[in-house]
Amino acid sequence: MSWEENVRRVVPYVAGEQPKKANMIKLNTNECPYPPAPGVEKLAAELDCDALRLYPDSNTTPLVNALAEYYHVKPSQIFVGVGSDDVLSMAFMTFFNSEKPILFPDVTYSFYDVWADLYRIPYKTCALTEDWQIRPEDYEQPNGGVIFPNPNAPTGVLENLETVERIIAANRDVVVIVDEAYIDFGGVSALPLLEKYDNLLIVQTFSKSRAMAGMRIGFCIGSEKLIGYLNDVKFSFNSYTMNYPSQILGVEAVRDDAYFKKTTAKIIATRERVKKEMRELGFSFPDSKANFLFASHDKVPAEQIFRALREADIYVRYWNKPRIQNCLRITIGTDEEMDKLLAFLKNYLSVYVKKA
Ligand code: PMP
Numbered sequence: 001m002s003w004e005e006n007v008r009r010v011v012p013y014v015a016g017e018q019p020k021k022a023n024m025i026k027l028n029t030n031e032c033p034y035p036p037a038p039g040v041e042k043l044a045a046e047l048d049c050d051a052l053r054l055y056p057d058s059n060t061t062p063l064v065n066a067l068a069e070y071y072h073v074k075p076s077q078i079f080v081g082v083g084s085d086d087v088l089s090m091a092f093m094t095f096f097n098s099e100k101p102i103l104f105p106d107v108t109y110s111f112y113d114v115w116a117d118l119y120r121i122p123y124k125t126c127a128l129t130e131d132w133q134i135r136p137e138d139y140e141q142p143n144g145g146v147i148f149p150n151p152n153a154p155t156g157v158l159e160n161l162e163t164v165e166r167i168i169a170a171n172r173d174v175v176v177i178v179d180e181a182y183i184d185f186g187g188v189s190a191l192p193l194l195e196k197y198d199n200l201l202i203v204q205t206f207s208k209s210r211a212m213a214g215m216r217i218g219f220c221i222g223s224e225k226l227i228g229y230l231n232d233v234k235f236s237f238n239s240y241t242m243n244y245p246s247q248i249l250g251v252e253a254v255r256d257d258a259y260f261k262k263t264t265a266k267i268i269a270t271r272e273r274v275k276k277e278m279r280e281l282g283f284s285f286p287d288s289k290a291n292f293l294f295a296s297h298d299k300v301p302a303e304q305i306f307r308a309l310r311e312a313d314i315y316v317r318y319w320n321k322p323r324i325q326n327c328l329r330i331t332i333g334t335d336e337e338m339d340k341l342l343a344f345l346k347n348y349l350s351v352y353v354k355k356a
Contacts, residue, residue: 013114016317025340027331028315030153030182030292032211034263034334037256040212040249047245056244058235063247066254067219071191076224079231080250082241084181084205084218088147089115091201091220094233095175096121098144105134107323109153109179132157132286132294136166146171149179151187154317154329156288158187165190168197175226177201182290184209184264185271191221198223208291209264210253215246217253267291271332277342281349285327296326300352308348314341 016029035041060080068075081087092115096102101124104112108125116123126138132155139146146167151158168176168190178190180202190202201222207213220230234241253260271288278285278295285295296302306318306328317329332338 008118010114010118013111017315019315021313024313024315025333025337026315027292027333027337027341028317028329029213030208030290030329030331031213032208032263032267032291033332033337034211034266036211036249037253037259039252039256043249043252044245047248051244054244055240056242056247058239060242060247063217063219063242063250063254066251067221070254070257071221073191073194073221074224077194077221077227078219079222079227079234080217080219080242081234082218082246083207083213083216084179084203084220085111086216086241087203087218087220088112088177088179089118090230090234090237091175091177091203092116092121092147093119093237094230095177095201095226096145098174100142100144102145102147103139103141103143104147105152107132107152107155109149109181110319112147128152128155128157134159134163134167136163136170139167140170143171143174145174145176147177147179149181150190151182151185151288151290153182153290154292154319154324154327155286155294156182156290156292157286158289161188161190161193165193168193168200172197172199175199175201177203179203181205182208182292184260185291186268186289194221194223198225201226206250206253209267210260211263212250212253215249217242217246217250267332270335270338273335274332274338274342278345281342281345292329292331294324294327294329296328297349300349302326302328305345305348309341309344312344314344 063080064075064078067078081090101122103124103126106125106127129135150164176199180189183189193200201220203220206217282298283295285293302318306316309316
């Protein structure tokens with residue numbers, strides 16, 4: 001008998017790489033290409049380092065209050081964590097404890113099956129349609145819980161509120177988690193459904209639309225009962241998940257709504273322009289409502305384009321996985337960054353197509 005027999009073995013999630021190169025174009029992890037709100041920078045410069053001696057507020061009260069005010073819910077309906085990955089992992093641990101499998105799409109955020117394996121939660125995937133839509137009827141089978149992102153990742157496809165509600169309504173006996181990491185780029189949030197469904201948990205993040213991936217701030221909104229159970233688990237795990245700087249800088253980001261709206265509008269405008277230009281280059285993709293495109297080319301394999309881009313210090317995301325091995329997930333950067341990407345692709349494809 002070896003001690004290794006008692007190790008909890010897992011195959012970890014693989015995050016997109018974080019290269020540190022001076023002139024690279026980083027379009028691989030769906031970060032915001034613009035800085036956080038100006039008030040965040042100001043507050044960061046004035047940070048009181050003496051406050052770091054003390055433990056932070058374990059309830060992240062100011063941030064919870066700021067979010068409650070912004071989303072017009074009670075503070076007791078909000079739970080904050082260290083990025084939405086932390087919130088999601090806590091939610092998996094808290095709510096998915098059935099013998100029945102939890103359900104999620106076959107092409108989706110690749111952390112879900114990792115958490116399910118980590119916590120030994122049985123799961124079953126439901127195939128998206130050919131054009132990457134969820135089939136709501138798939139979620140009308142016995143299950144121990146449901147989770148899906150809306151818009152979905154890595155496809156960018158948004159499901160309408162009727163589909164989302166149909167899935168929640170069919171699953172009143174389990175918790176349904178809607179991961180809205182990318183909802184601020186033109187999607188319609190499930191927030192209005194909270195009044196009707198106490199089994200709905202909506203998860204969002206500051207990492208994309210609020211330009212604060214480095215601060216690790218995520219949150220979820222649900223019924224007071226759901227949030228109460230989540231807090232019980234969190235406080236049985238680690239009371240002080242969120243550090244002090246994240247808490248105060250997060251509040252500042254929520255307060256500057258004008259900047260938030262301006263930034264997301266700019267990203268949406270760039271996305272729509274890039275869609276047109278990518279189509280002209282022979283790419284096709286589902287109609288993304290997120291801050292990325294999920295593109296394949298009609299002549300050149302995705303993996304090849306991925307490698308060529310990488311050599312040019314343009315980073316996008318590629319997975320060699322069933323159904324998606326001919327797709328590149330390309331984050332929407334600044335107009336200037338996207339112009340460089342498009343210029344590279346235009347040149348690369350013209351050489352490639354000539355050779356072929
Ligand atoms: N959900 C989805 C669908 C995502 O793509 C991501 C980003 N990797 C996350 C959640 C987690 O983001 P974060 O932990 O930075 O909030």
